[in-house]
Amino acid sequence: MDHFEIAIIGAGISGLMAATYLAKKGKNSVLFDKGRGPGGRMSTRRFGKFRLDHGAQFFTVRNPRFEKYVQSWEKAGVAKVWCKGFSGTGDGHPRFCGAEGMNSIPKWLAGQLDVRTGHKVKSVRFFNKSWHLDFEESPSVSADQLLMTSPVPQTIALLEAGQVELASSTRKFLSLISYNPCIAMMVIPKHPLSMPENGGWQINEEPIQFVADNQLKGLPNPGQALTFHLGPEASTEHWESEPEKLSELVRGELRRRGIKLEIKDIQIHHWRYSQPARIHDESCLVAEGVPNLVFAGDAFAGSKIEGSVLSGLSAAQAIGV
Numbered sequence: 001m002d003h004f005e006i007a008i009i010g011a012g013i014s015g016l017m018a019a020t021y022l023a024k025k026g027k028n029s030v031l032f033d034k035g036r037g038p039g040g041r042m043s044t045r046r047f048g049k050f051r052l053d054h055g056a057q058f059f060t061v062r063n064p065r066f067e068k069y070v071q072s073w074e075k076a077g078v079a080k081v082w083c084k085g086f087s088g089t090g091d092g093h094p095r096f097c098g099a100e101g102m103n104s105i106p107k108w109l110a111g112q113l114d115v116r117t118g119h120k121v122k123s124v125r126f127f128n129k130s131w132h133l134d135f136e137e138s139p140s141v142s143a144d145q146l147l148m149t150s151p152v153p154q155t156i157a158l159l160e161a162g163q164v165e166l167a168s169s170t171r172k173f174l175s176l177i178s179y180n181p182c183i184a185m186m187v188i189p190k191h192p193l194s195m196p197e198n199g200g201w202q203i204n205e206e207p208i209q210f211v212a213d214n215q216l217k218g219l220p221n222p223g224q225a226l227t228f229h230l231g232p233e234a235s236t237e238h239w240e241s242e243p244e245k246l247s248e249l250v251r252g253e254l255r256r257r258g259i260k261l262e263i264k265d266i267q268i269h270h271w272r273y274s275q276p277a278r279i280h281d282e283s284c285l286v287a288e289g290v291p292n293l294v295f296a297g298d299a300f301a302g303s304k305i306e307g308s309v310l311s312g313l314s315a316a317q318a319i320g321v
């Protein structure tokens, strides 16, 4: 069985940043992710000739430590300023995105790390002083230390599957965390929809929260490809709805605003854990009751991409560098 010093579950931005920090300090780690590629919710998808961001659309920067990393991403050509606000002339604060889609950033980070995609962990167990990861389709591995960055309900399921007994305080902290769902609707329109010049329309209402024109945003597309994010209420209510019903919902809302949308092609993605509704107030959580286990991700002190990055960095430090 392969044995590692540090194993990380999840190659989203928090896991990748933890591994990046560990590597800088001379510590090797290995990341396992069930996805076909790295990035988690910083995701860019192909749709025929088009590419669309269907998870996170942009991020803001407040923390100076995060700012330094973003500057290095800009220097590497994988991040850029999208705009300085979505309404009117903007509020002056930069909104960043990936240079050719949000996934440009995690893809670049992963290129410098040991990332094993297509590895779905089905349980996590602790015995013989090591953590053991069992996969759906690959041989199990073990590690001295384990960092879990999957959305917390998925993390809890993996620990339960391996009958890991956490202290009641740790169990309680984890059980208080919750997430909002989000239905993402990707649309190739028959006729281009009139969009704000920068391609971002922040509505922040129900049923539509945000609309992005991926071409105006800078993804290399031959025409307009739109991403609609439904709000948490509409996403919950319509979780089981067919694409026809979802497109009627969106078209109806646009009609109410005097806008006509005719759809040529449509794809739907369901984000069960899109953004945390309730977070833990520390930037990571060191498990009690079992040794060498740390939890991180956007549900720890901050939410969003900035919070995930800071959580990953803080978890790397908690691991002991």
Ligand SMILES: Cc1cc2nc3c(=O)[nH]c(=O)nc-3n(C[C@H](O)[C@H](O)[C@H](O)COP(=O)(O)OP(=O)(O)OC[C@H]3O[C@@H](n4cnc5c(N)ncnc54)[C@H](O)[C@@H]3O)c2cc1C
Residues within 6 Å of the ligand: 009, 010, 011, 012, 013, 014, 015, 032, 033, 034, 035, 038, 039, 040, 041, 042, 054, 055, 056, 057, 058, 059, 060, 119, 120, 121, 122, 149, 150, 151, 154, 158, 182, 184, 229, 271, 273, 274, 275, 296, 297, 298, 299, 303, 304, 305, 306, 308
């Ligand atoms: C629709 C949507 C809109 C958003 N909008 C914004 C925004 O505008 N601005 C912003 O800052 N943030 C936004 N976010 C949130 C942002 O994307 C997240 O906060 C951030 O990407 C989370 O990173 P993470 O590493 O913590 O988790 P994730 O990106 O979820 O990474 C966790 C990884 O764990 C993997 N995993 C899970 N279970 C297993 C398993 N059993 N085995 C192996 N791997 C597993 C997953 O495949 C995933 O890659 C949005 C998110 C969504 C979905």
